[in-house]
Amino acid sequence: MPEHITSRQNPRVKEAVKLKQRRQRERQGRFFIDGVREIDRALNAGLGIVEAFVCESLCSAEEAQAVAKRLEKQAKEFLTVTPDVFEKLCFGERTDGVLAVAATPHHTLDDIELPERPLVAVLEGLEKPGNIGAALRSADGAGLDAVIVANPGTDLFNPNTVRASLGTVFGGNIAAATSEETIEWLRGIELPTYAARPEANHRYDGVIYNQGAALVLGSEAHGLSDVWYGAGVTAIGLPMHGIADSLNVSATAAVLFYEARRQWDAE
Amino acid sequence: MPEHITSRQNPRVKEAVKLKQRRQRERQGRFFIDGVREIDRALNAGLGIVEAFVCESLCSAEEAQAVAKRLEKQAKEFLTVTPDVFEKLCFGERTDGVLAVAATPHHTLDDIELPERPLVAVLEGLEKPGNIGAALRSADGAGLDAVIVANPGTDLFNPNTVRASLGTVFGGNIAAATSEETIEWLRGIELPTYAARPEANHRYDGVIYNQGAALVLGSEAHGLSDVWYGAGVTAIGLPMHGIADSLNVSATAAVLFYEARRQWDAE
Known part of the structure; x- marks a missing residue:
């Protein structure tokens, strides 16, 4: 008993x-x-x-x-x-x-296993557990191969993150790292890296993701940190046709993840 | 003074x-x-x-x-x-x-003015103000021509809706109506209508939106009401590659709105 x-x-x-x-x-x-x-x-x-x-x-x-x-x-x-x-x-x-x-699981970059032409998301500095959770859920849906949570403003196992992720936070190939470690790791595996930024010159749907890609998203309040402004990182953005200058970060994530998947599947 | x-x-x-x-x-x-x-x-x-x-x-x-x-x-x-x-x-x-x-503004279907080949969103029965607001923000970003909020579980001017929408709820061409009125109106203007459903046979990226389209999204908890199962409505869905069987409704909205816009712009 x-x-x-x-x-x-x-x-x-x-x-x-x-x-x-x-x-x-x-x-x-x-x-x-x-x-x-x-x-x-x-x-x-x-x-x-x-x-x-x-x-x-x-x-x-x-x-x-x-x-x-x-x-x-x-x-x-x-x-x-x-x-x-x-x-x-x-x-x-x-x-x-x-x-x-x-x-609490502790996964690091060393734990990540990737296939050929991987699709990887990087979520940097997100503050709201609900946004991290929703982005993890979208990454799961789009079948991304890994998600790296860099310098989060909340821990990955906040109850609201777990709930918003619908448990996809447990799905594996989710690692925590600093932003510096992450960009070094991406350079090491030579993965084309695209950072979502409001002021980007490239439309998100005008670049090619089907050879593998890292998709980097930052906090709405503070944007991306300096490491994503260096060489080898292409800034991409969603066209904004209305009065707002950006989407909610988890909405941007969903659009990018599914565009990458759409191109990859069309290959 | x-x-x-x-x-x-x-x-x-x-x-x-x-x-x-x-x-x-x-x-x-x-x-x-x-x-x-x-x-x-x-x-x-x-x-x-x-x-x-x-x-x-x-x-x-x-x-x-x-x-x-x-x-x-x-x-x-x-x-x-x-x-x-x-x-x-x-x-x-x-x-x-x-x-x-x-x-409080009260916009009805009669107030909506549409261009040729319009892109229209229908949000039916959404309960969470944050989701309605985020979807309105994404509709604004994607430049949809109108949003119809049908049978919402909350009023459009809930403080959390206003905030999550970043004020795009004020942007015009947003109307409230019942689901029955909405589908009648869509039939009247002969707009191809696509309803997002988890069990859909058509991939969202396998249909053509650039002749104009209505994109219908329902509540995560209760799905769409019966009126969207009738003639003239095509069920579409996002491919789900992971362990969850759907995205957050505002993430689905963002993906659909931006895919419709992408096709429309490519025309």
Whole structure:
């Protein structure tokens, strides 16, 4: 029988709740996953699940029960909790009845494996977890071969990033690095590099991506850092026909990723 | 000299604060605009500004002062407020020092004017203000000729929609209608209609948009309503190469709008 937690003051519950804070995620080396689909994808990706919290009375949907069963087998610690405790754990937001705490994966550039003519995204300095998550989801959809998250303003395993990514943040070939490391690595593999910039001279659909490409996106507030203004980086931009001078960064990402994929598939 | 408000209990302040609620926006027929860029675009679009609240000590940036001057000329009532009152008005979120209350525009299908071979977007049943706003911003960027917001789950002038749209919601040729009215109108003008659906047989980049097109997007949670499954509507979809079965709706919107524009420009 799994341990059953009935008190909001239980030390495991208190430790898990702290994972809402970035500092605690970094200190504990763990993060929180809520949502049936997200947990399912974390399990599929082979993430180490340290703890699972299941509230049986909330966990009535078929998918939630299936995920709870997988967690019971694969989580290091499997715990059941009362609805009251569950509510504290999930910050009152989700009612799927399943929560997981996973060991934070640390992927570096050395972990990335690429095919021929790869398509790679670089997200530099993005501040909003929702934008990073949405860009990861679009990169997954477009079938990019890797995503490098450079100097992010938030950690990759912020709950809102995980949610906006729909769990695609667990999909593999996602690495964290500094911008300097990233550009050196791109030069090392001689990948044509295109940086999205509002003031670019080249239209995004006027360059050729089907020999492989790195697509670099920066923060809306601060733009790209200086390393992307050097030799070997081509500035590209979306035509802006209206009154705004840019799109939301995750919208720009989707357009670029899908244009690269469209050209690649047409080859 | 403009009236200077020093009390958080001032009745004008209390009425304006209520505009955070949708019901109050509908009852008062007014909505709230914060942010220098958004107010600037509202003025450019000729929106009727009913009230302006300016906090001089917070309004130090050049752009903010310029907008404050425009408001002083164009707002029906121009009021100055203390930082304390301003904080109450802006919900502690923005510090640009300028706020405007505008009369809610009501544009219907009859107000839309279209060129030859128009590109039109239909956003049906979107729930999240941020997604509607981002889609409007992308439609503006791609230079679509009109956007019809059908059966939205939120009002078009929710503060988060205005903000995510960067003020492009004021740009004109944006109309609200029911889904039934919209499809009738599209049939009336004989515009080829493409509905984005996950299970579509046609790739979005395998159809021809350059004779004009309506691009229809629905809610992620509920999909499109039945009217878009009838005759004359072609289902299109983005190829999904990864583990997720769809993109965020505003990412899908950006990809479709820019593919339509790309084809149109290449004509």
